[in-house]
Amino acid sequence: MSRPRPPALASCIERREVEPRNGTPAPSPLTNKRISGTKMVAPDDATKTAINVPAMGRVTAVFKVCIDETGAVAHSDLVRTSCFPRYDAQLAALIATWKYEPITDSQFTRACGAVTFIYKQNGPR
Secondary structure, eight states: OOOOHHHHHHHHHHHHHTOOOOSSSSOOTTTTTTEOOSSSSOOHHHHHHTTTTOOSSEEEEEEEEEEEETTEEEEEEEEOOOOHHHHHHHHHHHTTTTTEEEEEEEEEEEEEEEEEEEEEEEEOO
């Protein structure tokens, strides 16, 4: 017998299932430019347990990340929630520690790009 989804999570999942897809995203100027910081981050144990509800097991979050002229993260904005606010906050804190190779176009410039996180969990916890 499957466990019911908590109401807030069910609502978030349902909204995401009907979100329109805009095709292939434009290439990010930040792709392959990160020089420090990891993208591999697992949710905390409470979130891992919540992810185990039926129809989950995999969560995706997307952030718009902007860097300054030195390659430091100037700010990030959550574009697509993972449906788990604590995990989204954990990801945002991680992004703030990243460092990128400065972007140059005859001079150092600011740049923004999308960063997608996918966390997949196999089997019951």
